[in-house]
Amino acid sequence: MVAAACPQSPWKARFNRFKTWISKPQNAILLILGIILTLTTVFPMVTIVRDTVTVHNGSVDARNAEPGQVYTTYNWTDLFAPQTSTARKLATKNLWTPLLNSVLLSVFACIGAIFYGGIFAYLVTRTNMKCKKYLSSIFIFPYIMPQWTLAVIWRHLFNSNAVTGGSDGLFASLLNIRMPEWWCSGMFPCAVVLALHYAPFAYILIGGIFRNMDANLEEAATILNTPRWKTFLRVTLPLVKPAILSTVLLVFSSAMGSYPIPHYLKLSTLSTKYVELNVQRAGQASILAVIMMLFGFGILLVNQKTTSGRKNFTTVTGKSGQSSVVNLHAGKHILAVVFILTTLFTGILPIIMFAMETFLPNPGDYSFISGGLDHLTTKWWLTSENITENGMYGNKGMLYNSQIWSAFGNTLLVAILCAICAGTIGTLVGYCVSKNRRSKFAAYVNNMAFLPYLMPSLAVGVAFFIFGSRIGIYNTILLLVLTGTIKYIPFASRSALNSMMQLSGEIEEAAIIQDIPWWKRMTRIIIPIQKTSIISGFLLPFMTCLRELTLFMLLCSQTMIITTMLDYFDEMGLYAFSSGINLILIVVILLFNGLVNKLTGASIDSGIGSDSK
Amino acid sequence: MKKLVSIFLALALVLSLCSFASAETVEEIIAQAQTMTNEELYKKAIEESHDAVVAGVGNSSRGKTAGASFVEMLQSIDPTYAGSIDWQQPKNNSIFTMLESDINNTSHQFFMTLIQDGNQIQKKMLDTGYLLNFVPKEWAEAEGVAKENNENPLALQTLNKVFEFNNCGEKTFKNCWDFVAKDVHTQFMAPNSEPVGKNFLYMLTREDYAAVVKEAFDALSDDQKAYFQPTIDEMEAEAADLGLAGENAKYALAWIKLFVENYQEETDDGPICNNLVAKTAVDQSGLLVYSKLRSIEESEELSVNNVTVAAYQDDYVGFGGYAYKHYLMVSKTSPYPWTACAFIAYMTTTKEGFAAWGKDMGGYAPVPACMQDHSKDGYVDGVDTYPAKNDRGYDWWINEGKLIVEDPAYAASVADTLGDWIDALR
DSSP: OHHHHSOOOHHHHHHHHHHHHHTSHHHHHHHHHHHHHHHHHHHHHHHHHHHHTBOOTTSGGGTTOOTTOOBOSHHHHHHHSOOSHHHHHHHIIIIIHHHHHHHHHHHHHHHHHHHHHHHHHHHHHHBOOSOHHHHHHHHTHHHHSOTTHHHHHHHHHHOOTTTTOSSOOHIIIIIOOOOOHHHHSSHHHHHHHHHHHHHHHHHHHHHHHHHHOOHHHHHHHHHTTOOHHHHIIIIIHHHHHHHHHHHHHHHHHHHHTOOHHHHHTTOOOHHHHHHHHTTTOHHHHHHHHHHHHHHHHHHHHHHHHHHHHHHHHHHHHOOOSOOOOBOOTTHHHHHHHHHHHHHIIIIIHHHHHHHHHTTOSSTTOOTHHHHOGGGOOOHHHHOOSOOOTTTTTTOOOGGGOHHHHHHHHHHHHHHHHHHHHHHHHHHHHHHHHHHTTTOHHHHHHHHHHHHHHHSOHHHHHHHHHHHHHHHTOTTSHHHHHHHHHHHHHHHHHHHHHHHHHTSOHHHHHHHHHTTOOHHHHIIIIIHHHTHHHHHHHHHHHHHHHHTOOTTTTTTSOTTTSHHHHHHHHHHHTOHHHHHHHHHHHHHHHHHHHHHHHHHHSOOHHHHHHGGGO | OHHHHHHHHHHHHHHHHHHHHHOOOHHHHHHHHTTSOHHHHHHHHHHHTTTOEEEEEESOTTHHHHHHHHHHHHHHHOTTOOOEEEEEOOSTTTHHHHHHHHHHSSSOOEEEEEEOOHHHIIIIIITTTOEEOOOOHHHHTSTTOOOTTTTTTTEEEEEEEEEEEEOSSSOOOOBGGGGGSTTOOOEEEOTTTSHHHHHHHHHHTSHHHHHHHHHHHHTSOHHHHHHHHHHHHHHHHHHHHTTOOSTTHHHHHHHHHHHHHHOEEESOHHHHHHHHTBTTOTTOEEEEEGGGGGGOOOOSSBOGGGEEEGGGSTTOBSOOEEEEEEEEEEETTOSOHHHHHHHHHHHHHOHHHHHHHHTSTTEEOSSGGGOOOOTTTTEETTEEOOGGGOOOOHHHHHHTSOOEEOOHHHHHHHHHHHHHHHHHHO
């Protein structure tokens, strides 16, 4: 009665509604994560945009600035509306050519990855090709290995004194074959190497669909006497379209932000140009990063559209659990041999070549082939003194080199912390979003968590570089962990969201009726049920972090983590050290992957596979 | 309670006033330090950083070795000294961002820096007052010290990058114009990846150096002159546009144009050296740090003797390469300014302090007493086995080798106009 006499004010009613909403743990967590993710994702982006209009001391934008002037539009006008012929040439060189190369490289990498990975996925899942188990494991090696691995191998194989200058690679030294320049450096090798690196993406995503595909549709087409090629084009291909789109979205942004491959194989892209411009044109370099970010936003929008379309598609199709296997006849052996040879080049050869490089007396010095094993050395591993002679440049051998092991320790620390933070936040995002499926705010938080993944790594690195420099945490483990966490949350959030979506709400409701507290529900019910997916969400950031260069290269000194150190040795021409570190990294990643797979049943494949939905 | 609060506030006020009264700025400390001997500076450093981990940043990783040696020396004076130097070497030119960020922050970590690239130092660090110069008393008073171009900013060492070529073929390079001749692609680090290379190109336009280029041009045969002349003529108008008034500027610009358009880019001097010493690298040439020759391990495929240092040929004409410097400076917000001054004095005035760099040929300290003799580095058991490694020394390289030496002020003065022009060439 009293309530009717004194109606509640609208503000009070709203506050009460909010109080009720926030009293649910999943809502409170969602709100906190929403704020944190907005700040950590948007703030660095705002910083980078601001940097494009900031006057930098000693940079070209300071030329026409008045003393004390803080902001300028010079960087934008000089790139997009150049006034002089020199400025026009520079705009072409610094913006348009790298932009075109980046887009083309991303497109070619997508096509290559889908073609190679898709065919392999089809052969493994829908045919009776031989050695499937072995090939399936070895095929994902290039994705597990650091991105630049194949680029370095490409150089070691095909460079020649006559074409690229410098010392002869293996092909020229041993076989006297000199490949043309377009083969050795530029767009072609970059696209091939990126495609090979990301083909496992396509394999896992497309393979996931092939594996679960309803074979009744294809059988129906066969019964109706439809030619096999038509069945493939009209039935099979449309079914895998969502996976192809997913691959395109993920590979496009990753390829666009790739720094090491175009750097090693000499292609001017937005990422390589960013590093180059940062000396005298810091503001213009930031514009390139903004452009890369815009591509990330574009991909997010496309992803939104395709994801909703995919849901409908999947509902209509359903799963029958049947699958038909195409008999390749003699082709099952031939194709297996072809793939064994190809994966030998992409998976095994790098390991052998890296190992061999660490025993050569000088980089690229294969004199042991003609002169015998006496021409090999263990100095790169076993030198225990600090000497500058014999190519050591004051470095101790790898087994005695405290700098290398300290960098390795830092990398492990960063990877563990990133995995814990990204895994925890991502799992919570997945949980909270699945509990608020129809909420716009939940969709916003989900997008905010996914956005950094679609941003090219270099753009995220640049954003945190400027952000970190401004707040004084440049070159700290904290900055690396913060950046890595934000970038890798999507691994865990996607994995967790997909698995939480499959979880019936009744399970948790039963516990709520029993008055079980939230943390107990999580640790005793939710997490144990979805253990494998959640572990994948922790494992993927860990593995990716171990081999990450592009994201971290601007954020710390050269000796802080193992990948920047590797890059430093590589640039210095100390290929034995960089190869040794590469080797150690590959072995460690494979060991961890195998160990976690054995212990928990979770693996990188299942993590990526869960993304295919 | 009120009394307690008032006492606390009063105490806080007195303490803060005291600290204000006693606080000296880094500039004041440098002014005092410049009048002190090394021994006095070391004592101040021991007092200041007795148990501290001080952070230094530099372009040379050997700062770490020098830092360890410095700490050892301080411990020999005071065995209880427990300080240490955490040396960081940033990547990709980010040293300037690191320093700027550190100086503009509320808390500061870097006590000093070892830095290269005169142009950026001038514009980003000196003109802004971020870095301060300190000249040790014992350096200024050292016997035979080469003060010119080394005092402000204070140079730890001058490093040379020299023209070298593979001698396994027939081709010879007797003139600096040979490195920009038709179909010659001299290996070089891209000027935007190592800006000291760009400073070298800037410095070539200074009239005295442009005159060296012109003199070398005059020594060419008529055929060679005929090849280069159209480019030189084309550069006359460019020189005027770029505000280069010297009469020989067009020769310098022509050389720069041909060089930039044709050099073969490498990531570092290490790979260039490894490439050149291979017996398969017939007729190839490079412009690289001289000391890299020291790191070659002789094998069937690779030998230092496969390489000729161009300027060491008796009949070579023109400049034999260029020189840049490592500068030592104190951050204006240095948290340990006395330790910074002591460390700088140690590296620039003592043989032990310079030892981390002194063992390399091609690096020259302004104080002769710090230097090691490298004139017979190519000798094995008393026999001159690798003549290319016998360093002829700073004076020879400056006067006979005609190195183009970096001058921060000049490089900065032309960088705006010439920088764009060079960038647009390739």
